Structure formats: structure tokens, C-alpha cells
Amino acid sequence: MTAYRLLVNGAPVEVNVPGMRRLLDVLREDLGLTGTKEGCGEGECGACSVILDGQVVDACLVPICQVDGSVVRTVEGLARRRGARPAIADDLDDLQRAFLETGGAQCGICTPGMLMAARAYLDAGGGPDEDAIREAIAGNLCRCTGYTKIIEAIALAAGGVA
Amino acid sequence: MTIRIEPRRSSPVAPSPVAPDALIVPPGRIAPGRARVGPLRREGPAKLTGEAKYADDLVFPGAWFGATIRSTEAHARFVALDLDEAFDWNQVVVVTAADIPGENIVSLISDDQPILVPVGGEIQHHAEPLALLAAPDRATLRAAKAAVQVRTEKLDALFDPTASEHVFAHYELRKGELEAGFAAADVILEGTYRVGHQEQLYIENNAMIGVPREDGGVAVHGSLQCPYYVHKALKRALNLNDTQAQVVQAETGGGFGGKEEYPSIIGLHAALLALKCKKPVRMIYDRHEDLSATTKRHPAIVTHRTGMKKNGTLVAQDIEVVMDGGAYCTLTPVVLSRGAIHAGGPYRCPNVRIRARATRTNTPPNGAFRGFGAPQVEFAAETHLNRLAERMGLSPLEVRRRNVYQPGDETPTGQILRGSVAGEEVLERAAEAAEFERIRERTGRARAERAGSGTITMGPLLTTSARTATGIGLAMAWHGAGFTGSGEVKLASVASVELTSDARIRILTASTEMGQGTKTIFPQLVAKELGVSDDAVEIAPQDTAIVPDSGPTVASRTAMVVGGLLIKAARRLREIVEAETDGPFAETFDAFAAARGTLRIDERFEPYPGVEFDDETYRGDAYPAFGWAACVAEVDVDLDSGEVVVKDVVAVDDVGRVIHPVLAEGQVEGGTLQAIGYATIEEIKLQDGRYLNDRLATYIIPTSLDAPRITSILVEAPFDGAPHGAKGVGELPMDVGAPAVVAAIHDATDAWVTELPATPERIIAALTGTAEPAGEGEDTTRAIEKPVVDGTDPRPEAATDPQPFRAPVDPEDRT
Numbered sequence: 001m002t003a004y005r006l007l008v009n010g011a012p013v014e015v016n017v018p019g020m021r022r023l024l025d026v027l028r029e030d031l032g033l034t035g036t037k038e039g040c041g042e043g044e045c046g047a048c049s050v051i052l053d054g055q056v057v058d059a060c061l062v063p064i065c066q067v068d069g070s071v072v073r074t075v076e077g078l079a080r081r082r083g084a085r086p087a088i089a090d091d092l093d094d095l096q097r098a099f100l101e102t103g104g105a106q107c108g109i110c111t112p113g114m115l116m117a118a119r120a121y122l123d124a125g126g127g128p129d130e131d132a133i134r135e136a137i138a139g140n141l142c143r144c145t146g147y148t149k150i151i152e153a154i155a156l157a158a159g160g161v162a
Numbered sequence: 163m164t165i166r167i168e169p170r171r172s173s174p175v176a177p178s179p180v181a182p183d184a185l186i187v188p189p190g191r192i193a194p195g196r197a198r199v200g201p202l203r204r205e206g207p208a209k210l211t212g213e214a215k216y217a218d219d220l221v222f223p224g225a226w227f228g229a230t231i232r233s234t235e236a237h238a239r240f241v242a243l244d245l246d247e248a249f250d251w252n253q254v255v256v257v258t259a260a261d262i263p264g265e266n267i268v269s270l271i272s273d274d275q276p277i278l279v280p281v282g283g284e285i286q287h288h289a290e291p292l293a294l295l296a297a298p299d300r301a302t303l304r305a306a307k308a309a310v311q312v313r314t315e316k317l318d319a320l321f322d323p324t325a326s327e328h329v330f331a332h333y334e335l336r337k338g339e340l341e342a343g344f345a346a347a348d349v350i351l352e353g354t355y356r357v358g359h360q361e362q363l364y365i366e367n368n369a370m371i372g373v374p375r376e377d378g379g380v381a382v383h384g385s386l387q388c389p390y391y392v393h394k395a396l397k398r399a400l401n402l403n404d405t406q407a408q409v410v411q412a413e414t415g416g417g418f419g420g421k422e423e424y425p426s427i428i429g430l431h432a433a434l435l436a437l438k439c440k441k442p443v444r445m446i447y448d449r450h451e452d453l454s455a456t457t458k459r460h461p462a463i464v465t466h467r468t469g470m471k472k473n474g475t476l477v478a479q480d481i482e483v484v485m486d487g488g489a490y491c492t493l494t495p496v497v498l499s500r501g502a503i504h505a506g507g508p509y510r511c512p513n514v515r516i517r518a519r520a521t522r523t524n525t526p527p528n529g530a531f532r533g534f535g536a537p538q539v540e541f542a543a544e545t546h547l548n549r550l551a552e553r554m555g556l557s558p559l560e561v562r563r564r565n566v567y568q569p570g571d572e573t574p575t576g577q578i579l580r581g582s583v584a585g586e587e588v589l590e591r592a593a594e595a596a597e598f599e600r601i602r603e604r605t606g607r608a609r610a611e612r613a614g615s616g617t618i619t620m621g622p623l624l625t626t627s628a629r630t631a632t633g634i635g636l637a638m639a640w641h642g643a644g645f646t647g648s649g650e651v652k653l654a655s656v657a658s659v660e661l662t663s664d665a666r667i668r669i670l671t672a673s674t675e676m677g678q679g680t681k682t683i684f685p686q687l688v689a690k691e692l693g694v695s696d697d698a699v700e701i702a703p704q705d706t707a708i709v710p711d712s713g714p715t716v717a718s719r720t721a722m723v724v725g726g727l728l729i730k731a732a733r734r735l736r737e738i739v740e741a742e743t744d745g746p747f748a749e750t751f752d753a754f755a756a757a758r759g760t761l762r763i764d765e766r767f768e769p770y771p772g773v774e775f776d777d778e779t780y781r782g783d784a785y786p787a788f789g790w791a792a793c794v795a796e797v798d799v800d801l802d803s804g805e806v807v808v809k810d811v812v813a814v815d816d817v818g819r820v821i822h823p824v825l826a827e828g829q830v831e832g833g834t835l836q837a838i839g840y841a842t843i844e845e846i847k848l849q850d851g852r853y854l855n856d857r858l859a860t861y862i863i864p865t866s867l868d869a870p871r872i873t874s875i876l877v878e879a880p881f882d883g884a885p886h887g888a889k890g891v892g893e894l895p896m897d898v899g900a901p902a903v904v905a906a907i908h909d910a911t912d913a914w915v916t917e918l919p920a921t922p923e924r925i926i927a928a929l930t931g932t933a934e935p936a937g938e939g940e941d942t943t944r945a946i947e948k949p950v951v952d953g954t955d956p957r958p959e960a961a962t963d964p965q966p967f968r969a970p971v972d973p974e975d976r977t
Contacts, residue, residue, distance in 0.1 A: 143832070
């Protein structure tokens with residue numbers, strides 16, 4: 001067991017865990033941030049995508065010992081902070097709101113990872129270009145939407161119409 | 163885009179009247195923010211913030227972790243379970259068949275599948291569950307698994323469904339005189355078409371958590387489509403009453419049919435462990451276990467022999483369908499039944515014989531998957547029709563115009579198609595939106611110029627543009643709405659609307675949300691009927707302790723059947739309230755509730771008027787109505803590598819009535835991409851009955867880079883038997899994408915691929931002429947003299963499913 005410090009969604013956290021514990025498990029089980037999902041555990045589906053020091057990574061492939069001192073952003077860090085009440089549409093950030101309006105989330109299991117990939121794309125200055133959006137989310141599998149409305153949502157959040 | 167057409171419209175396609183509230187979006191354009199025309203997805207904020215709790219997100223303090231010990235043989239005798247004496251077994255719990263208090267049966271159609279194979283019993287597939295383990299932590303569980311040895315005696319295994327004599331189900335549909343039909347034909351064409359397994363690949367794996375109840379029963383929380391299927395299975399195997407067995411749906415990360423059958427067995431496993439260790443037990447599959455052990459779409463071999471007149475009309479269809487059921491019956495007879503009824507495609511033909519059978523092989527059971535038997539047979543029917551059209555010199559559009567069902571036509575079960583017949587409408591709309599004939603002319607010219615240039619068959623490597631051939635393909639489909647035959651009548655679903663004493667309006671159904679939008683459209687329907695806002699209507703949780711059995715969430719029946727029940731229940735509630743208060747419901751229900759207390763209206767399914775089906779003869783109205791779909795796909799094919807890129811798809815679907823345009827389009831787009839995956843890349847390779855590509859690294863589905871631009875056009879030909887006219891949307895798009903892609907590959911290359919998926923290997927084989935011929939009659943333009951023979955295909959001894967395949971249970975085991 002070793003102590004690791006991270007900045008998760010703006011809050012400093014310290015966990016005392018084995019160094020090879022997956023970042024995914026630290027988030028989900030040690031920190032209770034279950035918004036990040038596990039779809040395959042081998043870096044194929046992107047359901048566990050988080051933003052690590054500005055880069056999208058699969059949290060299932062990252063051992064905690066590699067990320068001591070890093071800044072991690074998860075789906076829980078997107079919406080405005082609120083109290084204990086359940087989330088409502090008004091809490092959502094522009095990207096989440098665009099997903100809600102265009103129908104970019106269906107079953108919702110790929111959605112947190114998809115949002116983080118899209119957030120990183122937008123934060124890096126990505127625009128409403130369809131091909132660029134397709135490239136940006138190519139590591140995130142969705143089985144419900146055919147991607148059409150996800151691409152539409154990201155383009156909308158990027159300030160344009162695809 | 164939504165196009166609304168009038169019911170019972172019989173004139174051929176004229177410009178349709180467009181309702182004032184229909185959405186008009188030019189094809190290929192995206193109009194953001196369209197949800198304004200429907201409410202926002204109700205559980206959307208929870209899903210978008212990570213608050214939504216899927217099974218693996220649920221916390222049960224003190225919960226143990228469960229694991230399944232499986233066979234590694236496809237067919238064997240289970241001789242013994244050896245537990246390593248060096249391991250401390252006191253720290254874990256082991257469950258075997260001997261721990262099952264009730265019947266060792268996973269309750270579905272046939273009683274052939276054991277929950278756990280007992281020692282001495284017969285193992286039927288390589289992933290068959292033999293024993294269960296639970297431990298307080300994952301490390302102990304891993305160690306315990308390693309300390310278990312399974313001893314088996316290998317038996318001969320069978321993997322060829324055509325060679326299997328164990329027939330799960332058999333149907334024969336007949337119409338007209340087949341011999342006379344072939345005699346009248348100017349051209350007869352035969353063809354054999356094959357499709358393989360397809361995995362549902364919901365992104366959330368199967369997951370169930372068993373929690374002991376104080377009354378000696380067990381609650382199961384999990385990822386599932388059909389709470390009452392699991393409930394029934396728990397009661398029977400664990401000897402529980404209705405209350406002791408409780409099933410609660412967690413947020414469900416996709417189902418597509420894949421969480422229709424197996425949540426029962428996985429839920430039973432979690433429950434058995436929980437009851438034995440007296441703690442909650444988490445049975446959360448990882449992707450490898452989910453892929454290797456749970457159901458897939460049935461592989462099928464479909465043979466067509468079809469007669470056509472010179473004028474391009476069908477005159478005889480003789481079709482044989484063989485489906486591979488896998489090791490256990492699951493829902494195979496129902497899948498096969500839908501496959502048989504849809505096998506001819508949406509076309510009028512006076513003389514038809516359809517014979518369909520599903521047999522057992524020593525592979526994991528195949529089961530429900532969006533489309534439910536129809537995608538297999540419709541791929542065959544459409545590809546065969548396109549080949550016939552080519553032979554007759556007709557365009558794919560023209561041959562369909564001449565044969566597509568019109569109102570008043572009769573199907574192979576003798577059903578007269580009355581209202582809501584929109585085949586021609588969807589066909590013309592798709593062809594028009596995709597500019598099918600214009601592009602086809604262009605691709606045909608390019609093909610003719612290329613022919614003989616030496617670039618097609620393994621010539622020298624050329625530039626990308628010279629190597630790439632573009633093609634456009636068209637296909638259509640019909641899909642029976644709701645359960646087949648008398649299914650809905652037998653099910654007798656109940657859905658309820660409740661006005662509580664504190665003036666809340668609640669919807670009570672067991673219909674699950676798994677992405678389609680159940681929790682959004684139900685309040686829409688009820689609110690509209692009551693004259694209140696959508697937000698004023700609540701939805702009760704999908705918990706068998708709270709909601710009635712509104713039937714399984716399958717067969718595209720939720721909006722049509724359960725939605726219809728809710729409208730009727732709301733109507734009754736409104737009438738009762740308004741009769742007493744003498745004012746509009748919206749203004750008076752508060753006062754009514756305060757004065758009268760809780761009022762719950764239960765609405766039970768009543769047969770649709772005039773819809774009758776005879777299960778014995780398989781004649782009558784197989785479905786109350788059909789949905790209609792047409793699809794045009796445009797592809798690029800690399801002539802050297804055989805690689806296919808699906809570029810554009812226009813999908814036109816008639817769903818009766820659109821309740822929520824954004825959600826309905828989402829169904830069309832998602833179903834279309836699953837069909838494109840089925841057509842091009844999704845394939846299971848087997849060796850000795852074991853799936854070789856049982857990981858997400860090797861079973862691949864389309865990414866955003868593989869997905870085409872999809873233009874969805876919704877057509878409304880309302881079904882007048884349902885109060886809102888809806889016919890269902892979920893499965894329809896799955897039926898039609900694959901044959902459109904294969905037709906486009908042919909248009910690009912001149913080569914017919916007759917086996918799905920159309921992999922580069924199969925395309926190269928078709929291009930170079932090394933593929934196996936699709937069937938006899940390939941080069942025959944005159945009728946093949948061949949008598950029509952009856953009864954040569956293997957059938958089950960009894961008309962209904964026999965159940966001799968339960969693993970033998972040693973009575974001693976039960977003590």
C-alpha cells in the first residue's frame with residue numbers, strides 16, 4: 001500500500017492503495033465516483049475514458065502508481081455543483097445539454113466516456129467539423145445511437161451546425 | 163423527417179399530406195435541438211452526470227463477489243467437481259446443483275436448460291455453468307477459482323445445424339399451389355444464403371446482484387429487460403412465492419434482446435449464492451465472460467427457389483430456413499416463427515411454401531437479438547430478389563414496385579393486409595431521398611468502363627481512386643408489430659395508471675428503459691390523455707414488488723402495446739374523475755384525490771379487433787400490423803483489398819405514429835448501424851464449439867469512423883387497433899441494412915456476396931470467382947425441372963417442443 005495524491009474534479013484526494021490498482025477502480029470503488037464505467041477492461045470500448053492532465057485516457061489501463069500528482073477529470077466534474085438533489089437539465093454544462101437536446105445519450109453507459117472524449121476535443125479547440133469529431137470519439141464505442149446524434153451534439157456544443 | 167400518411171391509403175405513391183406538426187428537415191442535414199418537439203429524455207440528466215446507477219454502481223454493504231465455474235468441453239459428462247484440500251474452503255461459499263431447492267430449470271419455453279449441470283449430468287456447451295463460488299473479496303475468489311478442478315468425460319459434439327436431428331421447432335407455411343406456380347414461371351432462380359452469429363454487444367455487460375430478504379426470499383437487482391421473466395425463474399427454482407421473489411431493474415446499459423433470456427440464469431446464480439452465504443452477492447460479468455457465455459443471434463442457412471414471370475412478378479417461392487439454436491431451446495421457437503413468417507419478404511406471391519426448422523448444436527445457446535429471426539431471412543429474401551431482378555434486367559427499385567404488398571394482399575399465413583400498409587411509400591421515399599436511380603446509373607457506367615480494364619481481379623496495385631469502386635444498393639423489409647400470433651392474448655399484460663391520495667399521477671409498468679426512451683414516451687402518452695403536463699406524470703420503478711406484469715420489454719411492443727394500455731387506463735381515470743368532479747381532469751384531480759384517496763386503474767390487454775390467429779394451423783393474422791422499412795446504402799469497395807466503406811445510408815421506416823421524433827430517429831440510426839456491422843464486420847469464429855474471438859479486441863463493432871452518415875425518414879401509417887396508432891420502431895431498421903449493403907457491394911463490383919458478414923475475404927473470393935456458387939440454377943434462365951417434395955426436412959416428433967434434454971438429476975443430489 002502506498003499513498004497517492006490526485007486532484008479529482010478540482011478536489012485534492014489521497015488514496016492508500018497498491019500501486020498497480022487501476023485508476024478506474026480507484027475512482028469507482030475508493031472514491032465512489034461510479035459515473036466512469038467499465039465496458040471491457042482492456043482499452044477497447046472507451047467507457048472508462050477520463051481526462052488525465054488534459055489527455056483522454058482509458059482509466060482501465062492506467063495503474064495508479066503512474067499518475068501520482070495528476071489532475072483527473074471525470075463525468076462528475078462536468079455539471080455545475082449542486083446539493084443532494086438529483087440532477088436536472090439546468091445543472092448541465094453546454095456539452096451535456098447538447099447531448100440531452102439532440103438525443104446523444106440513449107442507454108447512457110457509453111455517455112460518460114463519450115462526454116470526456118468530447119470535452120477534451122472541445123477544450124483543445126475542436127470545432128463543429130464532422131470528420132474531426134468522428135476522429136475524436138473513435139476510441140469510444142456506442143451501440144445505441146449509430147453515432148449520428150452524438151456527433152450532432154458535439155458539433156452543437158462546438159458552436160456550430162454539423 | 164416525419165411523413166404522415168393517411169390510414170388505409172390505397173392509391174399508389176402520391177405526395178403525402180404532411181401534418182402541420184411534422185418535422186421537415188432536408189435529407190442529409192442535421193437540425194440540432196429538435197428535442198423541443200418532444201420532452202427531453204426523462205432520465206437524461208442522471209445519465210449525463212454519472213448519477214444514474216447501473217448494476218455495478220449499486221452499493222450493498224458487506225456484499226460478496228460471485229463467480230461461475232464453467233465447462234471447457236462442448237459436450238461431456240460432468241464427472242466430478244474436485245476442491246483442492248489445501249485451500250481453506252471455510253472462507254468461501256460453493257454452490258452446486260444440489261443446493262437448488264426447487265427445480266433445476268431456467269424457466270423459458272422448454273424446460274431443457276439447467277441452472278447448474280449436476281454431477282453426472284450432461285454438459286451441452288463449452289461455457290455451461292457447473293458450480294458457483296462467492297467470496298468476500300476478489301483475491302480470495304480468484305484463489306478459490308484456481309483451487310477448483312472440473313472432471314469431465316468428453317462426448318461427441320455436433321456443430322452442424324443441418325446435420326442435427328434434434329429439432330427445437332419446425333414450421334411449415336403454405337399458400338397456393340407451388341408446382342403450378344413454378345410451371346407458370348418464366349425464370350426460376352435458386353440461391354443459398356448464410357449468416358453467422360452476431361453479438362448484441364450492449365456496452366454494459368450482464369450484471370445481477372442477489373440480496374437475501376428477511377422473509378427467506380431473495381431480491382435480485384440487475385441489468386435486464388424483463389423483470390417478470392426473472393421473477394418467474396426465481397420462484398420456480400427457489401420455491402419462493404410472489405413476494406419472496408423480487409426483481410428490481412437497475413439502470414440498464416443496452417439490451418437489444420441480449421438481456422431477455424440470460425438475466426434469468428445469471429440472476430438465479432446470484433440468488434443461490436446470496437441465499438447460501440446470507441449476504442448480497444455481486445455477479446458482474448466481465449466482457450470476456452459475457453461474450454463467451456451468453457446468447458448470440460441465431461446463425462441461419464436460407465435456401466430460396468423462386469419463380470418469376472417475364473413481367474417481373476413473383477409466382478412461386480419455396481423457402482427453407484435452418485437456424486442454429488445452440489445447446490438449449492431458450493426462445494428459439496419464437497425466433498424461428500418470426501423468421502418463417504417473414505421469410506418471403508414484403509412481397510405478394512400467390513404460391514408459397516416456407517419450411518423452417520431450428521436445431522440443436524453443442525454451442526452456447528442462441529437467443530433474442532433485435533430483429534428476432536427476421537434479419538437473417540430478410541437478408542436472404544432481399545439478396546435473392548436482387549439477383550432475380552438482375553437476371554430479368556429490372557432495377558432493384560422496379561422489381562419491388564411490381565411485387566411489394568398492397569392493401570388487400572394476402573401473406574403466407576393467409577393474413578389479409580388491411581390498414582397500415584406502407585411498403586410502397588417507404589420504398590419510393592427511400593429511392594427518392596437517396597436519388598437511387600440517378601446514382602445507380604452513374605455507378606453502372608463506372609462499372610461498365612472498368613470491366614475489362616484488368617483492375618478488378620488481382621491486377622497490379624493502382625492508386626486509391628482507381629482501385630475504389632462505388633456502388634448503391636436498395637433493400638426493404640417488413641416487421642410484424644408486437645408478439646407473433648396469439649402471443650399478446652396469452653400474455654394478457656397489465657399496465658396501470660394511479661392517482662395517489664396526495665394527488666400524484668403514477669405510471670406502473672414492468673416495461674424497462676434501456677435506451678429506447680420508455681420513461682420519456684409513457685408520461686407523454688398519459689399526460690396527453692389526461693390534459694396535464696408531461697412533468698406532472700411520474701413513473702414507478704421497475705420493481706416486481708411495485709409494478710404489475712406489463713410483459714417483457716421486447717418485440718418492439720412497448721410503445722405499441724403497453725403504451726396503448728396506458729392510454730386506455732388514463733382515459734378511464736379521466737372519465738371517473740371528470741364524472742365525479744364535473745370539471746376538466748387537470749383542474750379537478752387534486753380535489754378528487756384529497757376526497758377519494760388513491761385510485762389505481764389496471765388495464766389488461768384485450769385482443770385487437772378482428773385479429774385472429776390459429777396456433778395449430780399457423781394460419782391467420784400473424785401480427786396485428788406490420789412496420790415497413792426501406793434502406794439505400796452507398797459503399798466504396800477497394801477492389802484490391804476487398805475493404806468496404808459504407809458511406810451514406812438513407813433509412814425510411816414506417817412506425818405507425820411517431821411519439822417522440824428524436825427518440826424514434828435514435829432507434830432507426832442505432833438499428834441501422836447494428837445492421838451495417840452485421841453486414842460488414844461482425845463475425846464469430848468457432849473452433850470445437852468455442853468462440854475464438856470472445857473479447858472486444860477481436861469481436862469488433864463499428865466505431866464512429868466506420869459509421870456512415872445516416873439520414874432517417876419516419877413515415878406514419880397508423881395502426882388503427884392501437885389508440886395512438888404506434889406500431890413499434892426498435893427492430894425494423896435492423897432487418898433492412900445488411901441486404902442494402904450487400905446490394906451496394908454488388909453494384910460496385912458485379913459480385914454477389916451470399917454470406918454475412920461481407921468480409922474482405924468473401925468479397926475477394928466473389929470477385930475472383932473462387933466463392934462457392936450460391937446455388938443451383940445460377941446460370942439457368944428456364945425452369946429447373948424439379949418436383950416439389952413434401953416432408954423431407956427433419957421435424958420434431960411432437961408439434962410442440964419436447965423436453966427430453968434436461969440434464970439427468972440424481973435424486974440424491976436434491977437432499
